[in-house]
Amino acid sequence: MSKRWFQEKKQEHFYRLAKKEKYRSRASYKLKQIQEKFNVIHWGFLVVDLGASPGGWSQVASELAGSRGKVVAIDLARIRPLDGVTILRGDIRQPETVEAVIAALGGRRADCVISDMSPDISGAYSIDHARSIELAEAALEFANKCLRFKGNFVVKVFQGDMLGGYLGKVRGKFRNCRTHRPAASRPQSSETYIIAKGYGQEHDKAPPPKKGSGSEEE
Numbered sequence: 315m316s317k318r319w320f321q322e323k324k325q326e327h328f329y330r331l332a333k334k335e336k337y338r339s340r341a342s343y344k345l346k347q348i349q350e351k352f353n354v355i356h357w358g359f360l361v362v363d364l365g366a367s368p369g370g371w372s373q374v375a376s377e378l379a380g381s382r383g384k385v386v387a388i389d390l391a392r393i394r395p396l397d398g399v400t401i402l403r404g405d406i407r408q409p410e411t412v413e414a415v416i417a418a419l420g421g422r423r424a425d426c427v428i429s430d431m432s433p434d435i436s437g438a439y440s441i442d443h444a445r446s447i448e449l450a451e452a453a454l455e456f457a458n459k460c461l462r463f464k465g466n467f468v469v470k471v472f473q474g475d476m477l478g479g480y481l482g483k484v485r486g487k488f489r490n491c492r493t494h495r496p497a498a499s500r501p502q503s504s505e506t507y508i509i510a511k512g513y514g515q516e517h518d519k520a521p522p523p524k525k526g527s528g529s530e531e532e
Contacts, residue, residue, distance in 0.1 A: 339370025341430055343498035344507070345468075346374055351494065352509045354466045355426050358382040362415055362424045362460060364406055364453050365431030367391040372399045375428065386418045406456045415460055423462035429453040429469040432505070443474030443504070450480055450508075458487070463514040473504045484510050 337343075348354065355361055355378040363372045366387035376385045376398040387393055388402045388411065395401065400418045404411035416423070431453065433445035450471045457467050467488065471477055485491045489512025499505055 337370050337373055338368040340498065342370035342374050344430070344496040345371045345428065347496040347498055348468060348494060348507060348509060349374070349378060352492070352511070354428075354468055354509060354511065355379060359425040360419050360422060361385045361426045361428065362419075362456075363387045364427065364429040364456060365389050365449070366401075367393045369393050369396050369399070371428055371430050372396055375426075384419060386415055386424075388415060407452050412456065412459050424460050424465060425462060426466040426468070427453070427457040427461050428467075432470065439504070440474070443472045443476060446470075446472035447474075447476045447480050451483075454480075454484060454487070457513070461513045464489075465513040467508075467510040467513065469508050469510075470505055471508060473506055477506075481508065484508055487514070488512050 355375055357378070357380045359379045360383060361375045361379050363375055363385060366372050367389040369387060372385050372387040372393075373396060376383075376396070379385055381398075385399045386402060387396065387399050388404060388406060390403065390405060392403065393401045402411070402414055402418060404414060406412070429450070431449045433442060433449060435442055436445075450469050453469045454467070457465075461467065467484070469484075471480065481491065481493070488510035491508060491510045493506050493508055495506050
């Protein structure tokens with residue numbers, strides 16, 4: 315049997331699984347797989363989900379953060395109510411939206427900012443890649459305003475010649491930065507995810523941890 319047949323069956327599997335487990339999107343499994351590998355959301359975390367519609371990532375984030383955590387989902391599009399999730403409608407590039415998110419977090423900064431935002435696909439690869447990077451830039455700028463020191467950041471981008479420059483910007487703000495393509499991604503998609511941990515550059519000035527202290531963060 316062909317490789318394409320197996321790929322199509324895999325995508326059908328995640329679609330059916332999302333229906334069975336009552337997730338709003340098959341993309342929920344991308345965040346689940348990222349979490350399994352990188353552990354970006356802990357119990358009790360304050361999480362902001364950018365471009366959250368229809369809510370699949372917010373559902374997973376809410377499960378991971380638990381009753382002691384909080385998830386704020388934001389999008390320009392309307393999102394149907396979700397148990398345990400605060401839903402806001404707005405443009406993440408606008409100051410009033412940032413203020414509304416911080417207010418929804420009780421005046422605190424987020425522990426983790428996640429973004430599965432994707433541009434409207436034009437079919438022209440270079441244009442779609444550039445628009446993807448533009449959205450990722452907006453997500454990073456939002457994280458700069460809303461993320462706590464040592465917080466985590468997950469963002470989707472399309473692969474292309476602008477990715478290296480964007481990665482450099484993320485690496486300049488986080489202690490660790492990796493790229494990852496979850497198994498749940500569609501085989502025909504050029505998407506990849508950047509997983510960045512340890513927000514803030516203060517760690518560059520701090521003394522290295524003592525040997526055997528066991529206190530070094532990932």
